[in-house]
Amino acid sequence: MSYRQRLNLFIFLDSCIILMAIFLSLFLVNANFHVLALPVMITSTSILISHHIFSFMFKIYKKAWEYASIGELIIIFKVVTLSIIIAVFAQLLIINEIYFRLLAVTWLLHMLFIGGSRFCWRIYRDNFLNKTDNKKRTLIIGAGSAGTMVARQLLKNNDADLLPVAFIDDDSRKHQLDILGLPVYGGVNRIENAIQNYNIENVIIAIPSLSQKKLNTIFRECAKTKAKTQILPMLEDLITGKIAVTQFRDVQVEDLLGRKPIELDIESISDSITNKIVLVTGAGGSIGSEICRQISKFHPQKLVLLGHSENDIYEIEMELHEKFGHADMEFPTEIADIQDAKKMMDVMNRHHPHVVYHAAAHKHVPLMEYNPEEAVKNNVIGTKNVAEAASWHGVETFVMISTDKAVNPTSVMGATKRLAEMIIQHMNKKSRTKFVAVRFGNVLGSQGSVIPLFKKQIKKGGPLTVTHPDMLRYFMTIPEASRLVIQAGALARGGEIFVLDMGDPVKIVDLARNLIKLSGHSIDDIGIEFTGIRQGEKLFEELLNQNEVHKQHVFPNIYIGKASELYLREIEELLLTFSIIDRKVLRETLLHLANNKGNLIPERAMSVSG
Structure with a gap:
């Protein structure tokens, strides 16, 4: 579907939704249509026009609603609320009276129908289009901004082979809460239990500021299970766009043994x-x-x-x-x-x-x-x-x-x-x-x-x-x-x-x-x-x-x-004679001299190597 076709479809659907919201609100407030014909016409016209104007202003028709989130919901709230405010002024200017009950119910229905129409596609995609049968059940370590970003990307990406099912985080305030519909199971000490209870196949460590000591602790807990452990890419690689947030890398030995970056002069x-x-x-x-x-x-x-x-x-x-x-x-x-x-x-x-x-x-x-x-x-x-x-x-x-x-x-x-x-x-x-x-x-x-x-x-x-x-x-x-x-x-x-x-x-x-x-x-x-x-x-x-x-x-x-x-004199002496010294004796002589005991080469050291 082209952008123009998509735009025309949204304008038509929104117009139908607005009219339905207004006339349904009339029914709910037990209003007489014949008595309120003029206010209804004024309200309908003002809301229809202002809704489409504000929708263009806030680019609501350009949103990809299969990825809708809180940000899109806030935009819908602004468009609907501003449309109702315009209707209030229109009623006041033309008929010098404001029908608060009618407008309040219209606002509720308008918000419900517009928001529902947009988010139903997101719900349909998440529950029916996203095939989770062949995806690996994944535990995300870290329920902060990085962890939620990873979870959101995996949930909305139908091509990803990982399915996040739970979080682990040491912040006790997050325990027993749901983030993006995923439970925060507990702290790092519960990693093994979480992997067993949720049948986890993959673990993703999503804590950018993680210290080497903490990483070792997490890895030891993960190592008790058969789940594969991966880590979020380096932040500089994400920022520069070298790799995507879902391109996780395996934990390396360097991660477990490394220390804080060294600052050079x-x-x-x-x-x-x-x-x-x-x-x-x-x-x-x-x-x-x-x-x-x-x-x-x-x-x-x-x-x-x-x-x-x-x-x-x-x-x-x-x-x-x-x-x-x-x-x-x-x-x-x-x-x-x-x-x-x-x-x-x-x-x-x-x-x-x-x-x-x-x-x-x-x-x-x-x-x-x-x-x-x-x-x-x-x-x-x-x-x-x-x-x-x-x-x-x-x-x-x-x-x-x-x-x-x-x-x-x-x-x-x-x-x-x-x-x-x-x-x-x-x-x-x-x-x-x-x-x-x-x-x-x-x-x-x-x-x-x-x-x-x-x-x-x-x-x-x-x-x-x-x-x-x-x-x-x-x-x-x-x-x-x-x-x-x-x-x-x-x-x-x-x-x-x-x-x-x-x-x-x-x-x-x-x-x-x-x-x-x-x-x-x-x-x-x-x-x-x-x-x-x-x-x-x-x-x-x-x-x-x-x-x-x-x-x-x-x-x-x-x-x-x-x-x-x-022992420079002794070293010079050794360098003049080492080629004719027996290997075993040469080894003893080297160790004797290197351990600050002088070059006390015994006579047998001069025997020619066989």
Whole structure:
């Protein structure tokens, strides 16, 4: 039906409704039509004309009545009331008398018939056109403005595959009330009961201001059931129109482990990066590539991408060109091995960077236990090569990415990273370059981390392998870690070991359970298998040892560790002899030295590896 046809139909129907309301009101007030012929004609004419005029003014004929709500009802009230007021003035001016009873009953009937005619289509659509047989019964967590918006959108959208049936809200004033015809069942502690009683298949968390702690509480309650749990999209995505309010996303591990957004000191970061030349080693890795993304937002003059894997470097180069190529930035690539000292000198000489972020490293704990000499080559010698090249060519700031495993290390990887820290701190003492290191724990989703492993195991049907039920780890998202690394670089004065506040540690077994649930499976279906602690692993990690603890923050979420004793002579001795040391003895020597006990290499260390 065209707009003109629809308009003519509404005008005709409204005219019939008005006349019917007037003549029915005559009958109800027992009025004599012959006596009131003139007042009736005046009333009918004035109401008919004024109703259509006000309907056009308030655009009542343009409303989509299948979606009618309180707003439309208020507009109808205004149109009807103003029409009756015009009739009052018409009676007063023409016959000098007002028939209040007739007008009052006419107003009631007018309101009833016009409103009823409009809302009957909404009622028909909701009750007969909306097919709910194949829709998933849905519980909405949060009966505030966001939750009611979600419910309204789902109720009016016939194509949606979710059917809201109830709310959960901790506001006790809403309990036992109905919102949009849906009951508010109770607080978060009643989620499990609500899911059982209403046969819920889907749960939608619709609280934009939800804290991470509260989200964990809600998710734990939902995890007791088989219902799928989803969350409202981010508000900025809704506001910008990227996604609709009904495009819910699954709850991610990052949601459960994340913290409040970190506020950065944009001015200090801009001063250290904008229009500067920046070099990132390991630029193709998970941390290095994210550092590149974050740095590019501050518009450096040139961002040098250095890495060993040509495919990874190619991918980050293409991504940065696509996102930031219009900003007049250069992204030169260097396929190089940090173990090649001459190549590091050549790279520094060609680009003369102002800032270096050193993210290249071997970080896989079990693999480095079996290949300690490779850990020494990459993590210690590689760091030394890059640091010396940076110092020689006058780099302003050198930021090394370290790890919590460098604290009281029990693994080869942690030990080599601790030795690399010592080299960095020593370089700071003899160079004009400001050398600093940044420590943080596990990064969610990074290459070689536990999250991708768990996801692969879930995809294969399980079980998930966890080394020990009490294994604890610190976790941080890749963007969060990268932003704090850049902030630490801006705070650098030289010689510091910056420690990122990782929040509370998380049990790996809890992480495994959450991932299973988030993937839509049950723990019984997938299973969790404990394999035992591997060589070099600790039950829990530390960010500072007792000698390094410095409680005061230098910036929100960033500490500075106190300097500890350095063993540069012993490290130099180790680097001259490590290639002829037996692997087992090399591991012992690395741990001995990294734990601040000096380089007491026993004679058997000099035996040639078999």
